[in-house]
Amino acid sequence: MTCVQNSFMSRLAGLFRSKSDLTTLRQLERAGVRSVNVLDLGRLEQLVGEAMESALREALSTGGSAELAAGGAQVEFLRRLGLHDRLADHGRELEAQSATLAGQRVELEGALRQSRAELDRRRQQEFTVARQRLQDALDALLGAAFDSLRTAASGSERLAAEVERQQPLLRSALLALLEQSLRTDAGEVAPAASGATAATAAHEAAERERLERRVRKLSAQLLETEELLARTRAAQAEAPGVPSVHRTPQGLAADAQDRTAKKSLLAAIFEHNLELRRTLAEPRPAAVAEQSPKTATPGADAR
Amino acid sequence: MSDPVSPRVRPEKPAGVLYLGIDLGTSRTSVAASNGVRETVASYVGYPRDVIARKALKKDVLFGDEAVRNRLALDLLRPLQGGVIRHSDGDPNSADAQRHLKATRDLIRHAISLARPKADELIYAVVGCPARCSVKNKSAIVEAVRPVVDSVMIVSEPFTVAYGLERLSDCLVIDIGAGTTDLCRMHGTMPTEEDQLTNEFAGDHVDQQLLKLLQAKCTGAVVTIHTVKEIKEKYSFVGDARDPVHVELPVNGKPTRFEIGAEMRAACRTIVPPMVDAIHQLIASFDPDFQSRLKNNALLGGGGSQMSGLRDMLEAEMKERLGEGRVVRVDEPTYGGANGALKIAHDMPPEFWEKLS
Ligand SMILES: Nc1ncnc2c1ncn2[C@@H]1O[C@H](COP(=O)(O)OP(=O)(O)OP(=O)(O)O)[C@@H](O)[C@H]1O
Ligand SMILES: [Mg+2]
Numbered sequence: 001m002t003c004v005q006n007s008f009m010s011r012l013a014g015l016f017r018s019k020s021d022l023t024t025l026r027q028l029e030r031a032g033v034r035s036v037n038v039l040d041l042g043r044l045e046q047l048v049g050e051a052m053e054s055a056l057r058e059a060l061s062t063g064g065s066a067e068l069a070a071g072g073a074q075v076e077f078l079r080r081l082g083l084h085d086r087l088a089d090h091g092r093e094l095e096a097q098s099a100t101l102a103g104q105r106v107e108l109e110g111a112l113r114q115s116r117a118e119l120d121r122r123r124q125q126e127f128t129v130a131r132q133r134l135q136d137a138l139d140a141l142l143g144a145a146f147d148s149l150r151t152a153a154s155g156s157e158r159l160a161a162e163v164e165r166q167q168p169l170l171r172s173a174l175l176a177l178l179e180q181s182l183r184t185d186a187g188e189v190a191p192a193a194s195g196a197t198a199a200t201a202a203h204e205a206a207e208r209e210r211l212e213r214r215v216r217k218l219s220a221q222l223l224e225t226e227e228l229l230a231r232t233r234a235a236q237a238e239a240p241g242v243p244s245v246h247r248t249p250q251g252l253a254a255d256a257q258d259r260t261a262k263k264s265l266l267a268a269i270f271e272h273n274l275e276l277r278r279t280l281a282e283p284r285p286a287a288v289a290e291q292s293p294k295t296a297t298p299g300a301d302a303r
Numbered sequence: 304m305s306d307p308v309s310p311r312v313r314p315e316k317p318a319g320v321l322y323l324g325i326d327l328g329t330s331r332t333s334v335a336a337s338n339g340v341r342e343t344v345a346s347y348v349g350y351p352r353d354v355i356a357r358k359a360l361k362k363d364v365l366f367g368d369e370a371v372r373n374r375l376a377l378d379l380l381r382p383l384q385g386g387v388i389r390h391s392d393g394d395p396n397s398a399d400a401q402r403h404l405k406a407t408r409d410l411i412r413h414a415i416s417l418a419r420p421k422a423d424e425l426i427y428a429v430v431g432c433p434a435r436c437s438v439k440n441k442s443a444i445v446e447a448v449r450p451v452v453d454s455v456m457i458v459s460e461p462f463t464v465a466y467g468l469e470r471l472s473d474c475l476v477i478d479i480g481a482g483t484t485d486l487c488r489m490h491g492t493m494p495t496e497e498d499q500l501t502n503e504f505a506g507d508h509v510d511q512q513l514l515k516l517l518q519a520k521c522t523g524a525v526v527t528i529h530t531v532k533e534i535k536e537k538y539s540f541v542g543d544a545r546d547p548v549h550v551e552l553p554v555n556g557k558p559t560r561f562e563i564g565a566e567m568r569a570a571c572r573t574i575v576p577p578m579v580d581a582i583h584q585l586i587a588s589f590d591p592d593f594q595s596r597l598k599n600n601a602l603l604g605g606g607g608s609q610m611s612g613l614r615d616m617l618e619a620e621m622k623e624r625l626g627e628g629r630v631v632r633v634d635e636p637t638y639g640g641a642n643g644a645l646k647i648a649h650d651m652p653p654e655f656w657e658k659l660s
Binding site for chain 1 (some may be wrong): 318319320321322336337338339340418419420421422424425427438441442445446456457458466469471472491492493647649650651652653655656658659
């Protein structure tokens with residue numbers, strides 16, 4: 001967060017510098033600007049405050065992170081200052097950032113898949129080994145039991161045949177039961193694992209958990225970056241351009257130099273343009289349009 | 304499609320008012336805006352010659368230096384000449400007239416887009432156009448600008464320059480442009496026909512002269528009018544004392560060095576005598592009680608005013624022919640017209656803007 005704040009603050013500083021390049025007082029004066037909404041510190045504070053507030057409100061209502069709030073404030077600030085070049089730059093940065101995040105997520109997900117596949121493979125292997133062991137034990141047990149049964153039944157041909165018929169039936173029934181019990185607690189099927197293998201498994205499980213956490217975090221970050229990108233794009237589309245220093249129509253200042261002379265000059269310019277507009281509205285007779293004096297020409301009040 | 308600015312919809316609740324001052328010149332079109340933006344573009348418009356060129360350039364229309372650089376792939380137009388839209392005085396429906404009219408419209412709309420107006424602000428523009436513009440030309444400019452702003456007015460140059468510098472009375476403005484040198488006497492009220500003189504001894508004329516002189520001097524060298532203009536803007540001067548001027552020009556494809564100081568001075572000086580004549584004429588025909596003030600208040604502007612030594616030379620000539628003379632060069636020749644137009648736009652009463660919108 002500190003890092004986010006620092007880079008945000010240094011960007012702000014850059015912004016102020018760039019904003020002050022746009023207009024010099026001299027330039028403004030030349031341009032005839034008398035009263036200007038100068039972007040002084042007070043106004044800046046207000047702008048930052050407003051931008052922060054709107055971004056925080058947004059972040060709180062959607063449960064976004066501190067980074068989202070800071071990033072949102074930055075976009076909002078750029079939007080309020082109408083710095084569309086910066087917004088465009090910012091959009092490109094966010095795009096790059098989101099591409100990086102998406103790339104990292106793909107990598108992590110790959111690692112996680114691999115680790116899970118490895119775990120599955122090992123479990124399958126352990127299952128096979130355990131089953132074999134139990135099968136062998138069962139076979140040995142059944143073999144011994146039926147051997148003694150066979151000895152006992154050696155007098156009767158019918159009994160001996162019955163023993164021979166029962167042995168495979170019993171074996172397959174017992175095997176099915178065993179298999180079923182092995183499957184149901186497959187998770188705990190590793191009693192035979194040695195201490196060392198158990199430690200590896202635990203370590204791997206922890207690693208998997210870490211990977212899962214990272215993927216979740218990256219996904220959240222990606223979502224927020226995309227959210228910021230969308231806001232930046234929206235701000236860009238909203239009203240591209242550089243805002244004027246004037247909120248309202250101006251006109252000759254009450255204390256303008258040569259006010260009277262200027263007033264009549266401005267009125268003359270207006271009249272001339274009104275006249276011009278009338279000519280435009282007329283269904284243009286060719287003669288009206290032909291009026292291009294060859295030498296000295298009248299000023300704005302040309303008729 | 305080729306319009307860089309899409310037609311506007313007047314904002315219902317305007318967030319602000321953007322004033323624009325535009326100087327539509329033969330050589331340069333400049334814009335100064337109340338959002339602090341100032342931009343200038345050479346008055347060239349180029350349209351790709353064919354589909355291949357359009358594909359390569361990825362644009363339907365190019366402006367300014369970019370157009371000049373790519374001129375081989377373009378149908379390159381300089382829509383204004385000698386202060387008017389080219390071919391506008393003949394048949395308005397001729398192909399040439401239409402082409403140049405379209406180029407003028409594209410150029411001025413491009414200039415407006417350079418000011419980066421916001422859609423939610425009112426846009427009021429003053430366009431300073433060459434003093435010689437006919438009513439027909441002015442109407443064409445109004446028609447070009449109207450769809451992309453909320454209100455527009457046309458004002459003649461060099462009145463805008465004088466207004467911008469608060470020199471409304473007892474002042475003589477000399478604006479040396481590309482197509483024309485315009486002189487205007489300011490006496491507090493709107494200048495009339497008698498207060499203005501225009502001649503075609505200006506930047507383009509110097510270029511033509513220099514081209515001829517260089518073709519004679521630099522045997523075998525290939526020189527185009529574009530190169531000549533570039534060289535002039537770097538080394539122009541009119542004074543007696545001079546450093547040698549060395550340039551490299553291709554001869555049979557090989558860059559070759561030439562010293563062209565004498566030619567440069569001769570070409571630049573060709574515009575001085577007509578200018579002094581005009582100054583003389585405007586002063587001599589002025590109210591004798593105020594002539595002295597006028598002589599001591601000459602304002603030199605326009606791109607051509609940057610010729611080194613010009614101010615001193617004019618003062619010397621005025622002293623010789625008129626007994627006295629003081630000339631001041633404006634500090635920003637490129638933006639003098641645009642700044643003045645912006646100031647007029649700002650000062651114009653809001654109700655006037657509304658009536659014309
Ligand atoms: N340093 C320089 N020395 C001499 N001439 C220059 C210099 N810089 C620009 N110019 C010339 O000034 C002229 C352009 O001046 P400006 O921009 O005032 O003209 P414009 O307003 O476009 O033309 P016009 O007023 O005739 O319509 C060009 O001829 C250009 O070559
Ligand atoms: Mg000019």
